[in-house]
Amino acid sequence: MKKNEDSDQPLWKAYIKEEKYWLGAVAGAVIVFLLMFWLCQLPLTVPAYLACLYLICQSGLFFYRFSQFRKYHEYLENMTGCPETDTLGERLPKDTTVCEADYQKLVLGLLEKKRILTEEQIEKEKEASDYETLWAHQIKVPIAAMRLILQTEECECREELKGKLFEVEGYVEMMLCYQRLGSLHGDLAIHSCELEDIVRKAVHKYARMFIRKKIRLDFPDFHCQILTDEKWLQFVIEQILSNALKYTQAGSVSIRCDCEQKLLTIQDTGIGIAPEDISRVFERGFTGENGRNERTSTGLGLYLCNRIVTELSHELRIDSVQGSGTSVSIRLDNITIL
Template sequence: MKTELKEYILEKRQVLGAAALGLLISSGVLFLYQLPLEAVWYSALLVCFAEALWLFTGFGKFRKKQKLLRQLAGEQRKDFSIRDLPESEDPKEEVYQELIESLMKEKGRKDAETAERLRNMEEYYTLWVHQIKTPIAAMSLLLQEEDTPENGELSMELFHIEQYVEMVLQYLRLESPDPDLAIRSVKVDSCVRQAVRKYARSFIRKKIALDFHETGMEVVTDEKWLVFVLEQLVSNALKYTKKGTIRIYGKDGFLSIEDTGIGITAEDLPRIFEKGYTGYNGRLDKKSTGIGLYLCQKVLKKLGHGITITSVPGKGTKAVLRFVQEKREYD
């Protein structure tokens, strides 16, 4: 109330100043004409009363208007319309509202163009991904005809190509204005098995042991996107682990994926979720895209989950997913 009254007085300061000056001049003129002092005071009192009445009625409108504007500013609605604004009271406000309406129309047009461009790009790359999978599958079948070490190596490289192709599609879907989410209760252990099964050949080929302890957890999430995150984390663990074990365990809404790999340097750790950042180990590997962990964090934000990664160089890395429901990014 006090703040609004102060704002109102500041807005009307010029009018109040002009009224005070007019009252002073008129009172001075009446006094110079040697009219009775009572008449001067009476006329001044009438003017002050009329001014106070005008201010009082105006303050009610001002307060209602400010309340509506603050409410609109706090809601941050995407469907905001110029009709939601309070009715303009003077030509200056009308011009401002016309300017806002013009800017909103331009923004709507730009947003529609951007959305259409993203849809077209997603459709193109979706088609490309499905088309490229055909020759990849054919090459995989050809390599399986003869079980040789060379063909085994080629099969793994082909598998990596397939993963990168899939990552392109997931990246585009994630950047889409309408995220493809199907939120429901999901068994975490089932998602872990799907992710591990995908990289079974890599575990066997690299002779990396898997220590998976069933969690029994069920979380409210999107199964497809959660599996995608787990696949990225398992892939990273395999990529940077030469020998040893990858442990997967969890309880009370937390899931940990821990490896005995080369670890992440202290300098790189704060930046691992940046898009395109590969770090020291990624530069040595020469196969790192710097996109995997960026996508993981972005997906988890949309799902209302979290992720933290700790690491000791030379000893291993630990990724912890937090399934405690937070505010989803699109809410």
């Protein structure tokens, strides 16, 4: 017999519990009927026959009502598992009692409130997204003006200011990328690319930071054709290089490619990641021990990288020894073209 999941008992037991007063009334009527004949010292043959006939009729009614109860339960159970809540009100079974009608009014009222709250939430999110997009584009104007000023004006801290301005541009780009995550799949353009060219563009972007921090770059030539989206993979590599430079005060950053396995590895000699943080580095907003020490950490860089790499059907892996550096590997051989 099918289980009633809500009460964790067989459905027929749940039905008996629901109809206990009716069943009690039927049993009580039979007992009173027979008791009256017995007290009057009348023959019990005829009333016993009538009592049996009455019980048979009530049993048939019991099984009929149980079958209706089971169908009703299964129908509601299927509705519970259906994700389409917008049409739930139209699919509610016809009410047969006053209480069922009251419950349906309550459900329809709650659905209407949910619809209103959902629309309000969507509108608020759209307004916030529009404002963030507008801000990100407007901030590019003063950034460009500051860069122009730094290129023409001579001052002792110009290089340092250029570095800070570069960081600001990176954060703006990260925010724009975060906004496009929802429509990322439709923005992908998968085609054959030369991996070395993508990596060189990312390295060129951070060339000044390598020089300013005096970090040695170990980047031997390689040739590896891959299927990917060049723009988004370059963003991922840039984020990994940014983290490597941020958490490496001295030493080197090496970039290696295993062309046979389509495996790109970026390794630094920085401060590394605490063992307890490794499993959580891809969580949104998680900064870990390093992030608490580095106040400018947002906890979004690796989250974005993992989301993009997953969308590209690649695979991202991080290995680290605290105090000895971090190795980030991107496996690029499992691209799926839909």
